[in-house]
Amino acid sequence: MQTATKAKTGNRSKTNYLVDLVIGMSFLLATAPNATGEPIHEWLSMGLLVMVVVHLLLHWQWIVAITKKLFGNVAWQQRINYMLNIGLFIDLTIIMFTGVMISKTVVPLLGLELPINMTWRSLHGLASNVGVVLIGLHLALHWDWIVRSSKRYLLQPIAKRLHKPATQLATKEQSS
Amino acid sequence: MKLLGRIVIIALAAALVIGGLVALVPSSAAAGFAAGRPERQLTLEAEQSTTDQSTNTARPEFAGRERGGDHHEGGFVHIIRNAAIMAIIIALVAFGMRRLRRRRDLVWL
Incomplete structure (x- = not known):
């Protein structure tokens, strides 16, 4: 709930x-x-x-x-x-x-x-x-809220997307 | 239904502002001013001299303003100018408030 x-x-x-x-x-x-x-x-x-x-x-x-x-x-x-x-x-x-x-x-x-x-x-x-x-x-x-939300909804998803291929590559290398 | 009611309230509030504005702006003065100012000419005729607009004799107070447009009708420079004004206000108010709050000078903040 x-x-x-x-x-x-x-x-x-x-x-x-x-x-x-x-x-x-x-x-x-x-x-x-x-x-x-x-x-x-x-x-x-x-x-x-x-x-x-x-x-x-x-x-x-x-x-x-x-x-x-x-x-x-x-x-x-x-x-x-x-x-x-x-x-x-x-x-x-x-x-x-x-x-x-x-x-x-x-x-x-x-x-x-x-x-x-x-x-x-x-x-x-x-x-x-x-x-x-x-x-x-x-x-x-509302600046504090803007900074917090920008980090959560804009910067973090972009950073995640940028780091994703590198992480996937490392996992693939480890498995092989 | 609830949503519609809220939209109606917003529309009524806007109508109140518009009504006040229309009541405050004297229509006769506005019409007189409009009649005095020539329509803005954005392009020059082939035979027209480039000095025609900057030496406007009909209304000298508007001389030179027609070609470039009014001050609020800028190009991309205006976007940068407005963004800069907002950034300065944010820097002054948001960071100023944060500083004051940290120093506990203003309890109500």
Whole structure:
């Protein structure tokens, strides 16, 4: 029973790590529309929106728990983390909304035509710059978990795969 | 059903932010600003001089910005810049916090 729970927690942690890794990489790529081109930038951002919702759903229990006891007995680190996450949610919503308002690929594909409004463009740029800082802070607050998970789910499997042929070779030599 | 409820809550929260944003951004000012700025031209016409864009007389405050794009619309250099900013923040906050925790200066951390 305990082993099953451990395995479930491990799988959940692995899913969290993979989702976060994809979000992080996509965000960095999405901040350079001139490098990727507008269509990739817009479709990547749409994918990012879905991944952010998945990220929120995966951490739903934490959100509910901290919301319930925000003004009660809760560690200050958790409180700061919660406030930062609210800021990040607002910022990402602004980025997504202003992105849709200045869209040149996704929105026209749906047959919609929005009026050109330079305020949305300025806000989009400003919010994405703020987003870089907020995501940096978000990563910093979870840095220990990121290092631990990277070792477990990224570095160890790679190291195992690299060492496997050598071990197999040694076993073969021993048997012969 | 539970999942749908959670997605609806997220959508409502996002709608609240968007509603606030739309209410805060004055549409008339935005339209005026949009009318004042010419559409960004990414390529030059064959007969067009290269100095045309950098000496934009219609809106001198935007002179020279059209060709290179706005500052937030960079190429791959922007990815490196953003990654570097994140790395600096992580170094300052994560390692700073670890140090403080070790020294027990901040009990709540």
